[in-house]
Amino acid sequence: xxxxxxxxxxxxxxxxxxxxxxxxxxxxYISDETVTRFEHACQCRLVQDYYxxxxxxxxxxxxxASGYDLIVPTGNAVESLIKSxxxxxxxxxxxxxxxxIDPAYLDTAFDPGNRYxxxxxxxxxxxxxxxxxxxxxxxxTDSWAAIFEPKxxxxxxxxxxxxxxxxxxxxxxxKYLGYSANDTDEAHWRQARDLIIRAKPYWAAxxxxxxxxxxxVGNIWLAHGYSNDMFxxxxxxxxxxxxxxxxxxxxxxxxxxxxxSMVLHKSGPRPDLAHRFIDFMLEGxxxxxxxxxxxxxxxxxxxxxxxxPAIAANKAVFPTPDIQRRLEMLKDLDRTQRRVLxxxxxxxxxx
Amino acid sequence: xxKNSWWLWTxxxxxxxxxxxxxxxxxxxxxxxxxLNAEWVGFTLHWYRELIHDTDMxxxxxxxxxxxxxxxxxxxVLGTLAGLAIHRYKLRILPVLAVTPVxxxxxxxxxxxxxFFNLVFRPWLGLELGMWSVIVAHVTFCIGFVAIVVRxxxxxxxxxxxxAARDLGATPWQTFRLVTFPLILPAVMAGALMAFALSLDxxxxxxxxxxxxxxxxxxxxxxMIKIAVTPEVNAISTLLMLLTLGMxxxxxxxxxxxxxxxxx
Numbered sequence: 001x002x003x004x005x006x007x008x009x010x011x012x013x014x015x016x017x018x019x020x021x022x023x024x025x026x027x028x029y030i031s032d033e034t035v036t037r038f039e040h041a042c043q044c045r046l047v048q049d050y051y052x053x054x055x056x057x058x059x060x061x062x063x064x065a066s067g068y069d070l071i072v073p074t075g076n077a078v079e080s081l082i083k084s085x086x087x088x089x090x091x092x093x094x095x096x097x098x099x100x101i102d103p104a105y106l107d108t109a110f111d112p113g114n115r116y117x118x119x120x121x122x123x124x125x126x127x128x129x130x131x132x133x134x135x136x137x138x139x140x141t142d143s144w145a146a147i148f149e150p151k152x153x154x155x156x157x158x159x160x161x162x163x164x165x166x167x168x169x170x171x172x173x174x175k176y177l178g179y180s181a182n183d184t185d186e187a188h189w190r191q192a193r194d195l196i197i198r199a200k201p202y203w204a205a206x207x208x209x210x211x212x213x214x215x216x217v218g219n220i221w222l223a224h225g226y227s228n229d230m231f232x233x234x235x236x237x238x239x240x241x242x243x244x245x246x247x248x249x250x251x252x253x254x255x256x257x258x259x260x261s262m263v264l265h266k267s268g269p270r271p272d273l274a275h276r277f278i279d280f281m282l283e284g285x286x287x288x289x290x291x292x293x294x295x296x297x298x299x300x301x302x303x304x305x306x307x308x309p310a311i312a313a314n315k316a317v318f319p320t321p322d323i324q325r326r327l328e329m330l331k332d333l334d335r336t337q338r339r340v341l342x343x344x345x346x347x348x349x350x351x
Numbered sequence: 352x353x354k355n356s357w358w359l360w361t362x363x364x365x366x367x368x369x370x371x372x373x374x375x376x377x378x379x380x381x382x383x384x385x386x387l388n389a390e391w392v393g394f395t396l397h398w399y400r401e402l403i404h405d406t407d408m409x410x411x412x413x414x415x416x417x418x419x420x421x422x423x424x425x426x427x428v429l430g431t432l433a434g435l436a437i438h439r440y441k442l443r444i445l446p447v448l449a450v451t452p453v454x455x456x457x458x459x460x461x462x463x464x465x466x467f468f469n470l471v472f473r474p475w476l477g478l479e480l481g482m483w484s485v486i487v488a489h490v491t492f493c494i495g496f497v498a499i500v501v502r503x504x505x506x507x508x509x510x511x512x513x514x515a516a517r518d519l520g521a522t523p524w525q526t527f528r529l530v531t532f533p534l535i536l537p538a539v540m541a542g543a544l545m546a547f548a549l550s551l552d553x554x555x556x557x558x559x560x561x562x563x564x565x566x567x568x569x570x571x572x573x574x575m576i577k578i579a580v581t582p583e584v585n586a587i588s589t590l591l592m593l594l595t596l597g598m599x600x601x602x603x604x605x606x607x608x609x610x611x612x613x614x615x
Contacts, residue, residue, distance in 0.1 A: 020564070022563045022564055024563075026574075027571075027574040027575050028575070047563070047564040048407070049561075049563060049564060049565075049566055049570075050566070050570070050571070050574030050575075051574060052573060052574045052575075056558075060558065060559065063462055063465050063466070063559055064465055064466065064469040065465070065480065065559075065563075066479070066480070066563075067479060067480070067562065067563035067564075068563055213387050213388070213389055216387055216389070217387065217389045217390065236386055236387060239385075239386065240385055240386075240387065240392070
C-alpha cells in the first residue's frame with residue numbers, strides 16, 4: 001500500500017508546475033513544434049484540453065467549467081460566448097503583431113471591432129473529389145452543380161456524400177441557387193429543400209466524419225466537406241500510393257467560411273500568458289506551422305512566406321479575391337428559424 | 352445428444368466470434384502500415400513508436416488508469432458495505448439509495464454532480480475541479496454496481512453458516528472477517544473489476560466533471576474523431592486490453608474461485 005501511495009505521488013507530480021497556460025482547443029489544432037517553442041519562450045507550460053464540436057465546448061462552459069485561459073471557438077460560438085458575458089476583453093497593447101492579420105478577417109459580424117477575438121485559422125466548406133474519376137466522367141468541379149444536378153449525379157450514383165449538417169447543406173444549396181448562405185426567407189429555403197430532395201436519391205450518404213477515409217480508399221468520388229479534411233484525404237491518398245489523387249475546390253457560386261478565433265475566458269487565471277500566446281501565434285512563422293500541418297486557411301499575411309508553396313498556391317485554401325468575396329460566415333438562427341429548418345430537414349431525411 | 356452438442360458448439364463459436372473478432376481486428380490494425388483503418392498494407396510498429404512520443408495520449412492513459420484504480424478501490428469498499436447493509440437491514444430505502452445513481456441517466460447525474468461541485472466544493476472548500484472530482488463522480492455511480500453484485504451473492508447464501516460462527520463464539524467482526532468476507536470475495540472481486548471497467552470507459556460523466564487539464568482516454572479519443580482516428584488509438588487500445596487481460600489473470604490467480612465455478 002505504501003508503494004502504491006508513493007507511485008501515485010510520483011505519477012501525479014508533473015501535474016503541478018508554477019506557470020501554466022490552459023488552452024481549450026480543437027484536437028490536432030496546433031503543431032507540436034509551435035508548442036515547444038512557445039513553452040521555451042515563455043518559460044511556462046501549455047496544457048491543452050480538447051473538444052470536437054463548438055456545442056460541446058459551450059455546453060461544458062455553460063455547466064460551469066472554469067479555469068481555461070484561452071479557447072479557440074468558431075465565429076458564431078464566439079458570438080454566444082460574448083452574449084453570455086463569458087469572455088474577457090483583449091488588451092490590444094499587448095498584441096504587437098495584430099497588424100499581421102488580413103483586414104478581410106477582422107471586424108467580423110460576430111465580434112465588431114475585435115474586442116474579444118483574434119483570428120486563428122479558417123476552413124471552407126467545399127467539395128473534394130477523385131481527380132481521375134471526375135475528369136473521366138467530364139463533371140465540372142468548380143460548381144455546386146456537381147452535388148445538386150441530376151445530369152451529373154446520374155454518372156456518380158452512390159459515389160457522393162454530403163455533410164450531415166442542416167446549416168452546411170442548406171447553405172450549399174442556397175449558394176447554388178444564388179442566395180446568401182444566411183438567407184432566412186422561407187420561400188428560398190423551400191427552393192433549397194426541393195433541390196436537395198431532387199439530388200438525394202443519387203447520394204450515398206449524409207456523412208460527417210468518415211468521408212476522408214472513403215475518398216482515400218476510393219469508395220466515394222465526390223464529397224461535400226471541410227477544406228482541412230480534404231487536405232487530409234489528399235495527403236493520405238498520396239502516402240498510401242493510391243492510383244488516383246484527391247483534389248478540392250471552392251465552388252464559384254461561393255461557400256461557407258468558418259473562422260476560428262482565439263478568445264480569453266473570464267475564469268482563466270493567467271490572462272498575461274494568454275496574451276503572450278496570442279501575440280506569439282500572430283507571428284507568421286508560428287501561424288504557418290498549423291497550415292503546413294493540417295492545410296487550414298490562414299488569415300495571417302506574414303505567414304504566407306513560411307507556408308509550404310504547394311498549399312500556398314492552392315486556390316481552395318487561399319481563394320482568389322473574386323471567390324473570397326463570395327465566402328460567408330454562418331450566423332446563428334433564432335428559435336423560429338431553427339424550428340423551420342429542423343422541420344425541413346426532417347422532410348429531407350424522410351423523403 | 353450428439354446433434355445437441357454440435358449445435359451448442361456452433362452457437363458458442365458464433366457468440367465468441369461475435370465478441371472477440373472486433374477486438375482482434377483492433378489489435379491487427381494497430382500493426383498496419385497505413386493511417387487508414389481501411390485495408391491491410393503491411394506490418395509496422397510505427398504506431399507504437401508514435402504512441403511513446405505522444406505525451407497527450409500517455410498523460411490521458413495515466414489519468415484514466417489512476418482514476419479507474421482509485422475510483423474502483425473506493426467504490427468496492429463502500430459498495431461492499433452497502434451490499435451487506437442492504438442484505439442485513441430490510442429497510443426499503445437502502446437499495447433505492449444505492450441503485451439510483453446506476454439507474455439515473457448519465458447526463459443528469461453528470462450535470463447535477465458538476466453543479467454540486469461548483470456550488471459546494473468551490474466556495475466552501477476552495478477546491479477547483481480536477482482529478483478528484485472525476486474520481487468522486489465515478490465512485491458515485493460505481494458503488495451501486497458493486498452493491499448489487501455483493502447483495503446478489505449474499506442472497507444465495509445459507510444463513511446458518513453465520514449463525515454457526517456466532518454460536519461457536521465468534522464476535523461480529525470475526526464472523527465477517529473469517530466467514531462472510533471469504534464467502535463474498537468472488538462477488539467483491541467481480542464488482543471491483545466491473546467498477547474499474549466502467550470507470551475506464553466512462554465518457555459523459557468524465558466530460559462534465561473533469562477539471563482543466565485532466566483528460567482521460569475516452570475524452571482524448573473522442574476529440575480525435577473529427578480528424579479521423581489514427582491507428583495510434585488501436586495501439587493504445589491493444590495495450591489497454593493486454594493490461595485488462597493481465598489483471599483478470601492476476602485476479603484469478605489470487606482467487607481462482609471468482610472465475611471458476613461460482614457459489615459458495
